[in-house]
Structure formats: structure tokens, C-alpha cells
Amino acid sequence: MKRPFFMILAGVFFVFITYVSTAFASSPKKIFCVQSYEEGVGCGARIEAGMVKTLKDLGYEEGKDIDLFHFYMETRHKYIKLEEVRLRGELALKEIERVDPDLVVIFDDNACEHVMLPLAKSKYPIVFSGMNVRPEYYDNMTDFMVTREHPSYNITGVTEEAPYEATIKLVKEIVPAAKKMATISSTGARFLLLMAKDFEEKISAHPEDYPIELKKIEYIRTFKDYKSLIEKFEKASDIDIIFNFVLTTLEDDNGKGLPVKDALRWMVKNQKKPGFTWLADWVPMGYLCSAGIDLPKCGSQVAQKVVHVLNGKKPGDIPIETPKDLYIALNLARAEQLGINIPVHILEAAEKTYRTMSVYPEYKMAGD
16 A cells, blocks of 8 residues: 655655754864964873863863864964964965854963954854963953853853962962062063063962062063073073963074073073963973973863863853863973972972973983
């Protein structure tokens, strides 16, 4: 007995809908990653590595459950002028529009300012990371959140706000005689100026929480000026600690971005007064110490937010967080070079210790 035509049509329609639904359900989600710097360079690269690993652990494997697209702004070495950075942001926005991803992930401050802010309140869900300054600074530029607890729009993320207080207390325990410090920061990027401003405001607001007094902050643009300042502070009798805020975006003699490792190599060979870094990842390069952020674990925090968004939660309902995992890192080679004996209780508290300076491999510790 022949089936009525409408039954056949219904059956064909059911098969079609089933096929389309299955195909749609199995299609990998498109995640567009915007890195502020060159591929493999900077905090964003370390954060993304932690994010991808955690996503896989959570059942989102690249090439299977998710497809990752990338745009590298290349603003560490290649495009360092403000106008160049802005233009790189515009190119990233065009690529995002072309790919039309399910989610955009932003890494580091240049991408936060020049890609994330233009996409505020757009159709794209966004998770940011590596934001070194308070998100309120960026919110003053472009309205993208109501509060950290309830951002309310299309953006959430994990900041990279540095634990200055913890690191300065660590330095005081390592160098008890230290009373005053000078800070050097580059003017090469807006976020560096904001970081230095934030640092100064925090110390000014609660000087009792910082056992080493901030004597002065100096701003420079070129490597030549940086070297002159170090030489000046080395001779200053009222300066005990030299805090090199961020040695990125310094211009060499040709007006190009100087690699961080080159600036640090000069520092460890010429700066005889102790210093520190807010970024624990830089300690193996040659900085003395840090009570800083674990970047891969920060990436794990980012991955949790990414999964929430992929599962349908609105970014505006997901709180903006600070990094949860901090650790003490010490460079014993730098300490020996400076003639510093690190207290036993600090050594025991350190999660990571290094016996070499990667930017100065010629230096060998006694007994090595």
C-alpha cells in the first residue's frame, strides 16, 4: 500500500532536519584569538598555552571541538608607534568580521585597547586576559562593564593586575636595609603609563603597606635614556632599589623595538643595586625576585570562562577576576652576583628557584 505523499514529504523533512542538526551540533566552535605581540612572545602566549591545555582537559580539543583563529598584532618589536598599534587593531577587527567567530579571546593590553574596546556591546562574546591595568581605566575610555562582579554586556575576563605589595615585602625581607626605591618606566605604550600611574597611586594611598618608599618615577623612551638613568641611580646615595617597571617598547638607535632580552642582558651586567619584577616569568631571565602571577594557571582561569560562554552563558553574567595563582620566584645566580644571601625561610617559601640567568648564560654560580 502506497503511503500518502505528505507522509513521504514529512519523512524527508525529518531526515533533512536531523542531518542539519547533527552537522550543526558537531561543527567546531570558532574561537578568534588576538595576541598583542608576535607569535610566541609575551604574557599572552603563556596564557594562551594554559588556556588551550585546560580547554582540552575540559573536553574542547583544538581541531575537533574548537577551531582557533589567530591575529598577531606584532606590537612588541615590529609595530611600536601608537599609530601603528592602532592600525594593527583595525586589521584585527577586519579579520574578526571576516571569520565571524563564536567567541573572541583578547590577550594583553594593546589588543584590549584597540580590539576589545571597539567591540564593546557588539554581537561578539569576548573574554580578555593579560590586562595589566585596572579594567576601570579602560572602562573610562569606552563603556564595557557596569561592575566587575556583573559586567552586564558582552565582555568578561581575567586581569593581570600585579601584586606589587607582596613583591615589595618580599624584597624587603631579602634586602632588609633597603629603604628607598626608584622606578623606571617606558612611555612607549599607553598601558605602561597607566601601570606606572596605578603603582604610584596605590603606594600613595597606603604607604604603610609598602615597606620600601617610592622616591621617584622616571619615564623614558629609548634604550640610551634607560642606560643613562641606571647609571644615575647607581650613583645616587638615597636610592637602594631600582625597579625596572617594564623593559618593553624601548627604542634602539634605529627607532625599532628593542628585544626585552637585550635590555635585561645589559641590566644584569651593569645594574649593581637590587631590583625586582612584578612578572614571575621574567625571573629566570635575570631579575632577582617576584611574588608574581602564574601565567599558565591564569590561562586556566580564562579557559573556564571560555567554556561558560561556549555553553551559552552571557559574558555579562560572568564576573571579571584577578589571577588566583601567585608564587615566589627567585634567581639565585642574580642574588649571588649582587652579593645577597637569601634568607632560608624565603628559599623554603619559593615555588621556583633558578641557578642561571638566561640573558647572561656566561655567568656561572660558585660550585656549578
